[in-house]
Amino acid sequence: MVKNLLEMKDVKVAYGDHTVLENFTMSIDQGEFVGIIGPNGTGKSTLIKVITKILEAKEGYVFLNGRNNSTLTRRERAKLVSVVPQEFTVDFDFNAYDIVMMGRNPHQYGKEKNLARDHDIVNEAMVMTNTWQFKDRLFNELSGGERQRIIIARAIAQQADLILLDEPTSHLDVHHQLEVLELVKRLNRERNTTIVAVLHDINMAARFSDRLILLSNKNVLADGPPDYVVDEKYLGKVYAMEMVVRNNNLLSTREVIPIRVIKDRLDNTNIQVHVISGGGSGEQILERLKSLGVHLSCGVINQGDSDWEMCKMMNISMAEGPPFSDITEEGYKKNIELIRQADYVLVTDLPFGTGNVKNLEVLLEANSPIYMIRREGRFDYTEGKATELLHQIQEEKIFHWIDGYDEFIDLACKGDAL
Numbered sequence: 575m576v577k578n579l580l581e582m583k584d585v586k587v588a589y590g591d592h593t594v595l596e597n598f599t600m601s602i603d604q605g606e607f608v609g610i611i612g613p614n615g616t617g618k619s620t621l622i623k624v625i626t627k628i629l630e631a632k633e634g635y636v637f638l639n640g641r642n643n644s645t646l647t648r649r650e651r652a653k654l655v656s657v658v659p660q661e662f663t664v665d666f667d668f669n670a671y672d673i674v675m676m677g678r679n680p681h682q683y684g685k686e687k688n689l690a691r692d693h694d695i696v697n698e699a700m701v702m703t704n705t706w707q708f709k710d711r712l713f714n715e716l717s718g719g720e721r722q723r724i725i726i727a728r729a730i731a732q733q734a735d736l737i738l739l740d741e742p743t744s745h746l747d748v749h750h751q752l753e754v755l756e757l758v759k760r761l762n763r764e765r766n767t768t769i770v771a772v773l774h775d776i777n778m779a780a781r782f783s784d785r786l787i788l789l790s791n792k793n794v795l796a797d798g799p800p801d802y803v804v805d806e807k808y809l810g811k812v813y814a815m816e817m818v819v820r821n822n823n824l825l826s827t828r829e830v831i832p833i834r835v836i837k838d839r840l841d842n843t844n845i846q847v848h849v850i851s852g853g854g855s856g857e858q859i860l861e862r863l864k865s866l867g868v869h870l871s872c873g874v875i876n877q878g879d880s881d882w883e884m885c886k887m888m889n890i891s892m893a894e895g896p897p898f899s900d901i902t903e904e905g906y907k908k909n910i911e912l913i914r915q916a917d918y919v920l921v922t923d924l925p926f927g928t929g930n931v932k933n934l935e936v937l938l939e940a941n942s943p944i945y946m947i948r949r950e951g952r953f954d955y956t957e958g959k960a961t962e963l964l965h966q967i968q969e970e971k972i973f974h975w976i977d978g979y980d981e982f983i984d985l986a987c988k989g990d991a992l
């Protein structure tokens with residue numbers, strides 16, 4: 575039967591008047607690998623301090639293995655929980671072996687005391703963490719990454735049911751990050767050790783955890799399998815960034831690609847803009863408009879074009895067509911559908927020729943104002959029809975020349991034209 579190893583109920587934690595966690599409820603079962611994620615300052619380290627009773631909860635309960643945390647002795651707690659803290663400093667000249675041996679402290683009392691066994695366990699933990707070669711070196715003279723692995727060895731040697739790791743990979747290069755997380759995963763799989771790891775790298779957290787808990791605003795914002803939590807609707811909001819979430823087929827995980835920080839999101843984010851682009855002409859502005867919170871559509875774009883790639887990455891709906899081909903009837907129809915839904919139409923700085931003249935023709939179907947980048951007499955359309963069309967569009971539609979994208983954003987998106 576699955577055992578409930580950690581239970582927190584309605585917990586409140588504060589530093590003086592500054593409440594960090596409130597009505598915080600979370601439970602972790604034996605054998606789970608849980609990743610705790612969330613922006614800086616959301617209380618991840620504080621959570622670990624409460625579980626280890628470095629900090630006392632002001633309200634609520636913390637149960638470890640069914641026992642109230644506040645009634646456990648330090649030794650009892652240390653047999654249940656070991657910690658890999660963010661920073662670990664020692665004032666004395668301990669060598670690495672001594673540090674790992676410290677993990678055996680809770681077991682070195684009374685009848686339980688067995689030094690030979692302690693040495694075996696320490697040796698094994700150092701071999702597992704690939705730190706045996708440092709055993710005689712002074713801990714304080716090791717590199718950040720080497721020290722981190724020693725601290726993980728210490729946690730392993732402690733043989734607790736639950737290992738709490740606070741940013742265990744922060745000092746590590748990418749090779750050692752993977753090595754440490756693979757090691758922790760092995761402990762979890764082979765020994766059924768329960769793992770709760772605070773991780774800043776969302777992709778690493780999604781890759782190694784069975785479950786993610788996303789903290790925000792003093793509480794849990796999302797809790798579930800990585801596929802559920804790694805979602806723009808949660809992450810975009812708490813990290814205030816534009817991102818793409820896609821499947822990583824190689825690793826069979828959801829993956830986040832951070833695009834940019836959202837600083838100047840518009841007040842009104844219900845604006846729908848249809849962008850006529852292609853050949854990379856939309857790259858700059860698509861990303862920028864998305865970061866403002868504008869809803870976008872795009873068309874007609876050839877598959878494989880860099881604008882097409884960008885739309886795919888950013889989940890922008892588009893009218894598309896086969897690579898290196900003229901606009902198809904199907905693509906044109908879809909473009910009409912999208913342009914009619916838009917509040918504004920933006921035509922980027924792209925040349926029109928026989929292959930894409932339909933991207934100009936479609937403007938006659940727009941119900942909303944059209945903004946077109948001024949081309950200063952550079953109307954080098956290969957078809958006379960294009961110039962005629964442009965005149966017709968200017969006569970029949972609400973049409974504005976613009977000299978740059980800032981002008982479009984000011985006039986249309988920020989509503990200065992209203």
Ligand SMILES: Nc1ncnc2c1ncn2[C@@H]1O[C@H](COP(=O)(O)OP(=O)(O)OP(=O)(O)O)[C@@H](O)[C@H]1O
Nearest residue numbers: 589590592594612613614615616617618619620621
């Ligand atoms: N000793 C302390 N005294 C006062 N305030 C503190 C103390 N430690 C943390 N805080 C505050 O509590 C909040 C939560 O801090 P905590 O370190 O738990 O966040 P975190 O999610 O682990 O952040 P990070 O991702 O930056 O490590 C922050 O606003 C922080 O400034």
